[in-house]
Amino acid sequence: CYGSVVRQQRRFPDDFLFGTATASYQIEGGWDADGKGESIWDYMVHNNPSVIRGETNGDVAGDTYNNYKRDVEMMRELGLDAYRFSMAWSRILPTGMANEVNPAGIEFYNNYINEMLKYNIQPLVTLYHWDLPQKLQELGGFANPLFSDWFEDYARVVYENFGDRVKMFITFNEPREICYEGYGAATKAPRLNSTAVGTYLCAKNLVIAHAKAYRLYDKEFREKQGGQCGITISVNWFGPATDAPEDEVAAELRRQGEWGLYAHPIFSAEGGFPKELSDKIAEKSAEQGYARSRLPEFTEEEKEFVRGTSDFFGVNHYTAFMVTAANGNANYPVPSLPDDMDNISFADDDWLKSASVWLTLAPNSIYKALSHLRTLYNDPIFYLTENGWSTLEGRDLIDDDRIEYYRASMESMLNCLDDGIKLKGYMAWSLLDNFEWMEGYIERFGLYEVDFEDPARKRTPRKSAFVYKHIIKNRYVDYEYEPESLTMTID
Ligand code: GBH
Numbered sequence: 001c002y003g004s005v006v007r008q009q010r011r012f013p014d015d016f017l018f019g020t021a022t023a024s025y026q027i028e029g030g031w032d033a034d035g036k037g038e039s040i041w042d043y044m045v046h047n048n049p050s051v052i053r054g055e056t057n058g059d060v061a062g063d064t065y066n067n068y069k070r071d072v073e074m075m076r077e078l079g080l081d082a083y084r085f086s087m088a089w090s091r092i093l094p095t096g097m098a099n100e101v102n103p104a105g106i107e108f109y110n111n112y113i114n115e116m117l118k119y120n121i122q123p124l125v126t127l128y129h130w131d132l133p134q135k136l137q138e139l140g141g142f143a144n145p146l147f148s149d150w151f152e153d154y155a156r157v158v159y160e161n162f163g164d165r166v167k168m169f170i171t172f173n174e175p176r177e178i179c180y181e182g183y184g185a186a187t188k189a190p191r192l193n194s195t196a197v198g199t200y201l202c203a204k205n206l207v208i209a210h211a212k213a214y215r216l217y218d219k220e221f222r223e224k225q226g227g228q229c230g231i232t233i234s235v236n237w238f239g240p241a242t243d244a245p246e247d248e249v250a251a252e253l254r255r256q257g258e259w260g261l262y263a264h265p266i267f268s269a270e271g272g273f274p275k276e277l278s279d280k281i282a283e284k285s286a287e288q289g290y291a292r293s294r295l296p297e298f299t300e301e302e303k304e305f306v307r308g309t310s311d312f313f314g315v316n317h318y319t320a321f322m323v324t325a326a327n328g329n330a331n332y333p334v335p336s337l338p339d340d341m342d343n344i345s346f347a348d349d350d351w352l353k354s355a356s357v358w359l360t361l362a363p364n365s366i367y368k369a370l371s372h373l374r375t376l377y378n379d380p381i382f383y384l385t386e387n388g389w390s391t392l393e394g395r396d397l398i399d400d401d402r403i404e405y406y407r408a409s410m411e412s413m414l415n416c417l418d419d420g421i422k423l424k425g426y427m428a429w430s431l432l433d434n435f436e437w438m439e440g441y442i443e444r445f446g447l448y449e450v451d452f453e454d455p456a457r458k459r460t461p462r463k464s465a466f467v468y469k470h471i472i473k474n475r476y477v478d479y480e481y482e483p484e485s486l487t488m489t490i491d
Contacts, residue, residue, distance in 0.1 A: 017425030030065030037094030096133030232314030
């Protein structure tokens with residue numbers, strides 16, 4: 001009509017959960033406040049500050065420890081249905097072990113949760129978003145087979161204290177980042193660089209720890225608390241760069257190495273690690289003179305114990321890559337997960353670039369990832385537990401590229417819903433600017449800008465905050481919408 005493009009107004013259902021996500025170390029500050037113990041991030045940034053861009057750290061970050069009421073006020077401004085945040089294990093259990101509970105830690109999370117509930121915002125709690133108590137790292141962390149018991153004990157303390165009000169628990173955030181980046185490489189704490197042996201050992205112990213925490217909830221808490229328990233895995237989309245069969249094989253190995261190592265044991269019908277990657281690792285281990293495959297096996301009993309232990313599939317999805325076979329020519333360290341997968345990936349030059357090297361706006365990638373997972377794992381319930389866009393530090397309140405990204409994500413989710421994929425919610429990363437791990441405060445993901453020079457850590461809404469608010473309120477994407485001013489109110 002009148003030559004303008006009429007977009008079909010596809011809607012999100014009223015019970016679709018719109019929220020935002022954060023993580024304890026990235027926002028809380030109060031790193032040693034009121035009896036909190038040291039985490040592996042505290043330890044790393046204090047002992048090896050130069051590993052972080054700008055040599056900053058999360059000692060204060062957004063100071064949510066003292067500003068949580070303002071954060072909840074921002075949630076109200078946006079009209080969020082839900083808010084995903086993580087608990088710092090060492091704030092609750094300073095040494096990591098459950099014999100000694102820190103009452104101030106329990107009180108902080110109680111206040112935070114109660115403030116959300118006062119305004120009908122549903123808390124989604126991640127038990128572990130990368131800040132392991134340092135004392136447990138000194139015992140080997142995820143490489144110690146007893147890790148799963150320590151995690152189960154911690155989970156019990158969390159369920160007992162908060163499960164009367166929290167109805168959705170996520171055990172781990174992004175096993176790949178924990179096991180590959182922290183153990184196999186040196187791009188996250190504890191920077192062990194312990195080769196593929198470390199990555200795979202961590203993978204096995206992590207999924208068993210997840211299963212113990214899930215089964216504990218199931219057995220002792222679900223009946224009286226009535227909530228759900230699941231895991232969040234990072235699933236970016238990896239498709240073949242060409243039609244060549246070797247690129248399809250390469251893409252499949254890449255998907256198995258990126259997320260299959262963690263998803264397959266939990267979500268597949270047969271359980272255990274994914275077959276093609278397992279075979280490849282066994283073959284390469286033998287060729288390289290190892291007496292056994294560096295990928296540990298699951299016993300039949302362990303496979304059964306882990307299989308089916310998630311009420312939903314939490315997906316952190318940001319971007320996509322194209323994959324091509326490397327045929328041993330990529331010069332990855334040997335042995336390493338990248339060398340075992342043996343492929344190269346890249347983004348299309350035409351895709352919009354963010355401030356993060358790894359993050360571009362890839363077309364319809366949420367739909368590609370979820371429809372693949374749906375077929376592979378028998379149509380699970382999905383929550384997108386993270387998705388977001390980075391801009392460079394600077395007081396860039398007009399963030400049109402972030403708006404473009406969020407709108408594209410909405411369209412891709414609507415494609416999922418049209419197809420009957422059971423996608424139930426979306427958590428934008430992130431509510432506010434925060435400590436972006438190795439990138440410090442240089443890359444910003446917030447709907448709210450944070451002034452890290454200001455002792456009060458003032459928060460200011462970006463333009464994208466208004467656009468997201470409008471989507472949540474109306475349940476569709478209005479391309480005509482422009483905020484009248486950048487003044488926020490609570491509706
Ligand atoms: C999420 O990870 C995290 O859960 C969250 O804490 C984080 O703030 C957010 O993303 C934004 O980064 O620099 O090329 O070596 C997303 C998965 C995996 C993305 C590691 C960045 C580093 C790639 N991340 N990756 S590179």
